[in-house]
Amino acid sequence: NAGVTQTPKFRILKIGQSMTLQCAQDMNHNYMYWYRQDPGMGLKLIYYSVGAGITDKGEVPNGYNVSRSTTEDFPLRLELAAPSQTSVYFCASSNPLGPLYEQYFGPGTRLTVT
Amino acid sequence: SQELEQSPQSLIVQEGKNLTINCTSSKTLYGLYWYKQKYGEGLIFLMMLQKGGEEKSHEKITAKLDEKKQQSSLHITASQPSHAGIYLCGADLSGGGADGLTFGKGTHLIIQP
Numbered sequence: 001n002a003g004v005t006q007t008p009k010f011r012i013l014k015i016g017q018s019m020t021l022q023c024a025q026d027m028n029h030n031y032m033y034w035y036r037q038d039p040g041m042g043l044k045l046i047y048y049s050v051g052a053g054i055t056d057k058g059e060v061p062n063g064y065n066v067s068r069s070t071t072e073d074f075p076l077r078l079e080l081a082a083p084s085q086t087s088v089y090f091c092a093s094s095n096p097l098g099p100l101y102e103q104y105f106g107p108g109t110r111l112t113v114t
Numbered sequence: 115s116q117e118l119e120q121s122p123q124s125l126i127v128q129e130g131k132n133l134t135i136n137c138t139s140s141k142t143l144y145g146l147y148w149y150k151q152k153y154g155e156g157l158i159f160l161m162m163l164q165k166g167g168e169e170k171s172h173e174k175i176t177a178k179l180d181e182k183k184q185q186s187s188l189h190i191t192a193s194q195p196s197h198a199g200i201y202l203c204g205a206d207l208s209g210g211g212a213d214g215l216t217f218g219k220g221t222h223l224i225i226q227p
Contacts, residue, residue, distance in 0.1 A: 033214050042118070042202060042217030050212045058214055090156065096212065103147070103204075103215060105157040 002026050004106035006091050012112045013081040021076040021109050023091030031094045032074040033103065034058075034066065036087040043090060049074055081113045117141065118205050120218030127193050128226050135188045135221045137203035145206035146186045147215060148177050152199045160188075160201075190223075198225045 007022045025032065030051045035043035035058075045058030049068040063085060065077040074093075078085060091106040119138045127133045137146065145164050149157040161170045163179035163186060170177050174197075176189045190197055200222055204215035 031212055035214070035217075040219065042120075042219045043204070043215075044217070045214040048212070048214050056213070092157075102159050102162060104159070105149075107156040110154075 004091055004093055004104050006089075006106035006109050008109060009107065010110045012114065013078075015081060015083065015113060017081050018077070018079050019081070019111075021078070021089055021091075021111075023074045023076065023106060024072050025074075025091075025093040025104070026072065027093060027095065027104065028071060029093035029095045029104070030071065031096055032068065033092040033094075034064070034074070034076045035090045035092065036060065037090060037108075038087050046076065046089075078111075083113050085111065086113045087111060116219065117207060117216050118203060118218040120201075120203055120221055122221060123219065124222040124224070126224045126226060129194060130192055133190050133193060133223070135201050135203075135223075137186045137188075137205075137218055139184050139205060139207065141184070141207045142209075143179065143183045143186065143205045143207070144209040146177075146179055146183075147204040148186070148188050149202045149204060150199050151202060151220070157202065193225050195225050195227065198223055 004025045033048045034046040037043045044060045047066040049055045089109045092103045094103045147162050148160040161177045166181040166183045168179045174191045179186045200220045202220045204217045
């Protein structure tokens with residue numbers, strides 16, 4: 001199993017550009033999440049999904065959009081990038097029926113908006 | 115205000131010494147997760163606690179959840195250079211399980227040889 005994979009690892013965007021951060025998991029997990037981590041801060045939840053076709057806003061959803069057309073993929077879309085979106089983005093997945101309900105994290109995407 | 119407070123923010127410990135990191139909430143911790151993050155990398159799951167008074171150990175790391183389920187501690191015995199990194203506590207504060215975790219700001223741990 002590859003676990004949770006994220007692409008790209010690094011990206012520099014200009015203000016106003018758009019991009020999609022890709023996230024995929026091969027563990028057949030129903031629950032998937034997007035977090036952002038700013039320097040010196042913990043992770044904050046952007047969006048989450050409890051299954052294909054179902055998404056919901058987290059704590060900091062403004063400026064982002066998500067879709068969940070399959071169980072495996074959960075892309076995060078940034079429209080009109082702003083410097084405030086400079087951060088490290090982590091995707092995670094979990095199996096609510098598993099013994100630990102552990103959230104598995106991807107390696108992260110480091111995004112800089114200039 | 116931060117829903118999950120971690121302390122200390124940073125810690126410098128001499129190799130071989132013991133250390134403790136704390137995670138405190140004003141709300142009930144329905145599930146408390148400890149993760150380790152190496153600089154520039156993803157999060158590695160360490161342990162999860164759910165029951166009041168629960169204690170789990172793995173190698174030299176022990177995590178506890180208090181009886182009231184509002185505070186957890188992570189204790190490392192005889193620290194080694196491999197323990198260096200950022201320790202994050204994450205909590206399920208809603209009890210629903212599906213809507214993600216709330217994280218503390220993290221504790222930066224440096225091990226001095």
